Structure formats: C-alpha cells, structure tokens
Amino acid sequence: DSGVTQTPKHLITATGQRVTLRCSPRSGDLSVYWYQQSLDQGLQFLIQYYNGEERAKGNILERFSAQQFPDLHSELNLSSLELGDSALYFCASSVEDPELFYADNEQFFGPGTRLTVL
C-alpha cells in the first residue's frame, strides 16, 4: 500500500459525459501528479500540482482540468468524454522538498481509476 488513495476504482460512463477522479496523497506529500495509461499512448504525464498551485502541464487535453485543494487532495475533471479517453488514470504523490536529496523525492502511485467510456 503506497498510502495514495484514488476513488473511484472503476468508472463506466457514456460519451459526452463529465467525470471527476479523486486523489488523496500520502500524508505530508505536497505534490500530486496525474498520469494517463492507455494502450496506444502508454503512460503519459498529464499535470502536476504543488501545494495547491499548478506546477507543470504535460499532454493534457483542454477538455481535462485538475485542481489541488487546501487539504492537498486533488481532483481530475474529464469532460465531453470520448471513446479514446478510456484509460487507467494514476495519481502519484511526492514530498518534493527541494531541501531533500534528489533520490528522496520518489513518486508513490495510487492504485489508479479505470475509466471506460462507452
């Protein structure tokens, strides 16, 4: 158990719908990353938040958005869903303390949310 929780575990929805994926980082971790794993694109970085602020964006579609709340949990919102959005969505957290040795800023992955768009 990595200490990162994600809900729901599975989500089945229809095209055009909107869903919200939730992530609670490990206690003490300030940074949250979202990754998408699909058969054709593999594992891709979507977006990073650090202590409530957006830090970096990757291959995230405009239909997708995320936020990190004051209690550090994060939500990934996916709207106008398409069949191609079906994937496993991971959240990872790390302490991201610049004072720590590089190796200690390891990312711990949650169990993922499997999204199926029908």
Added chain:
Amino acid sequence: AQKITQTQPGMFVQEKEAVTLDCTYDTSDQSYGLFWYKQPSSGEMIFLIYQGSYDEQNATEGRYSLNFQKARKSANLVISASQLGDSAMYFCAMREGISGGSNYKLTFGKGTLLTVNP
C-alpha cells in the same frame, strides 16, 4: 525521439534464473534520475529501484539491481532468481532536471512484459 526506449516488448525466463530488461534513455541534462516500476495484472504501479545520474555505484534492492552505463545511456534492470510472482509489466522511467522546485514528472518507456515460467 523517444526519451525512454525499451526494446523488448516481451521476455520469458525460467523460474530461479536471472533476467535482464533493457532500457536506454535520451537526455541532455546532467542531473537526472532513472526508475523502474513493476505493474502486475492488477494494475498498480510498484516502485522497484532508483539510480541517480551522479551515483557512482549501481543501485541494488534485494533481487533487483540496475546496470547503469552512463556513457551508453542505458539503465538495465537485472532480476536475479526469478519468481513466478515477478510476472508483470516492467517500466523504465526518467526524471530530468535538478531539484529546487523543478517539475519532477516521469517519462516512461513502453514497458516489457515479463513472464516467468515454472
């Protein structure tokens, strides 16, 4: 150009034998980190081992060791004494940049599916 290349889509190994999973990377940064993750059929991402670009010794964690050849830009994972439970997808990943508030996103390879035969 791919930043992380895993050339073996699938590998087979007999139980109790050693196996090497290949990974080559591409970066112009001097400071970076290389990671290996295991993803069993259940889907979770399990951190296995880490190698920093400035680490002079190859990383080891139990039955896992990382054969780091910096000049060749390779970071192969060696699993000794394979067990049936090692059957899984294995991903090599890289984190570029320096500490101090940088984006620590991971870039993943496409993975190698390891099957351990009894």
